[in-house]
Amino acid sequence: MADFRTHRRKRKAVQGLWALLTNAHLSGFVTGRIYSGPLKRFCVPVMNCYACPGALGACPIGALQAMVTGRRPRFAFYVLGWLALLGVLVGRFICGWLCLFGLIQELLYKIPTPKLTVPRALDKRLRYLKYGILLVVVILLPTILRDEFGLSVPYFCKWICPVGMLEGGVPLALLDRGIREAAHALYAWKLAILILVLLLSVFIHRPFCKYVCPLGAFYALFQKISVLHVEVDKDACVECGACARTCKMQVNPAKTPNSTECIRCGECIHVCPKNALKFRFTGKEASGAERRTT
Amino acid sequence: MKREYLTYAVAFLALASCIFGAVRGESADVLQKAAALCLECCGIG
Numbered sequence: 001m002a003d004f005r006t007h008r009r010k011r012k013a014v015q016g017l018w019a020l021l022t023n024a025h026l027s028g029f030v031t032g033r034i035y036s037g038p039l040k041r042f043c044v045p046v047m048n049c050y051a052c053p054g055a056l057g058a059c060p061i062g063a064l065q066a067m068v069t070g071r072r073p074r075f076a077f078y079v080l081g082w083l084a085l086l087g088v089l090v091g092r093f094i095c096g097w098l099c100l101f102g103l104i105q106e107l108l109y110k111i112p113t114p115k116l117t118v119p120r121a122l123d124k125r126l127r128y129l130k131y132g133i134l135l136v137v138v139i140l141l142p143t144i145l146r147d148e149f150g151l152s153v154p155y156f157c158k159w160i161c162p163v164g165m166l167e168g169g170v171p172l173a174l175l176d177r178g179i180r181e182a183a184h185a186l187y188a189w190k191l192a193i194l195i196l197v198l199l200l201s202v203f204i205h206r207p208f209c210k211y212v213c214p215l216g217a218f219y220a221l222f223q224k225i226s227v228l229h230v231e232v233d234k235d236a237c238v239e240c241g242a243c244a245r246t247c248k249m250q251v252n253p254a255k256t257p258n259s260t261e262c263i264r265c266g267e268c269i270h271v272c273p274k275n276a277l278k279f280r281f282t283g284k285e286a287s288g289a290e291r292r293t294t
Numbered sequence: 295m296k297r298e299y300l301t302y303a304v305a306f307l308a309l310a311s312c313i314f315g316a317v318r319g320e321s322a323d324v325l326q327k328a329a330a331l332c333l334e335c336c337g338i339g
Binding site: 041042051062067074076077078079080081082084085087088089154157158161164222225226227282 | 297298300301304305307308309310311312313314315316318320321322335
């Protein structure tokens with residue numbers, strides 16, 4: 001149990017440290033000026049709004065949308081290649097260990113209130129929503145719908161993304177009176193979405209990650225073939241169900257250790273009394289007789 | 295074994311795509327375009 005707690009603390013520390021590293025332009029939080037130096041050319045692996053005063057890198061979903069909204073939409077080789085590379089290396093490990101918005105949702109879930117369980121059938125259907133958002137809102141709409149000048153808008157960033165609002169919209173409006181006065185109906189809409197997501201996070205574990213996040217959906221596509229994966233030692237597993245009970249993403253790691261919904265937080269590995277679950281890298285031979293890797 | 299080959303093939307394609315895009319100057323485009331869009335998307339542009 002002590003090992004389990006240490007693991008949780010370690011993960012929180014990594015999440016916090018990564019958030020600090022990628023938002024290290026701390027003077028921006030005082031002056032309200034966005035960093036626009038050469039590092040902004042690079043996409044960070046998580047949703048981290050370009051407009052955040054502290055952000056050193058670009059948000060991959062924002063960058064992807066920026067590529068397809070121009071007069072001549074171009075295939076985003078750089079962004080998609082980078083994200084696919086990360087996905088095939090570690091899958092949704094990034095969601096569990098590096099995402100700041102994921103950390104915020106987890107901390108909100110710690111507030112001691114009665115927790116909501118989304119009915120299984122509804123939960124199963126809602127989990128597909130994020131793939132729809134990735135395909136339709138992030139890629140298809142900005143590519144197809146264009147104005148008379150041939151330009152489009154980043155529909156996800158503009159109408160849905162609560163991360164941009166939390167990291168960019170809110171701090172910038174707090175820091176700059178001019179920006180506050182320029183805020184219009186869209187600002188109110190985005191603020192309402194943000195408040196709804198944060199409120200839901202108190203009662204449901206990581207609702208944005210489970211149902212909405214297009215980046216999580218993209219990484220999930222590589223989950224079953226990623227270099228880092230979870231393996232079950234079927235000989236050691238006594239099917240006690242401890243892993244499934246501890247998983248807040250409602251995955252049963254003993255049955256589907258590399259489920260597309262798993263964020264590879266590793267809690268199941270540390271709670272297993274028989275050490276039957278392990279993180280493994282492709283190419284490294286695992287010991288033990290029969291393994292389950294699906 | 296098949297799964298391993300698939301992993302390596304996808305990783306190679308992803309890396310090639312990333313390098314090709316970077317050489318084409320897409321990372322600079324990201325910098326310019328995202329800067330223009332970000333405030334608008336927060337409803338303050």
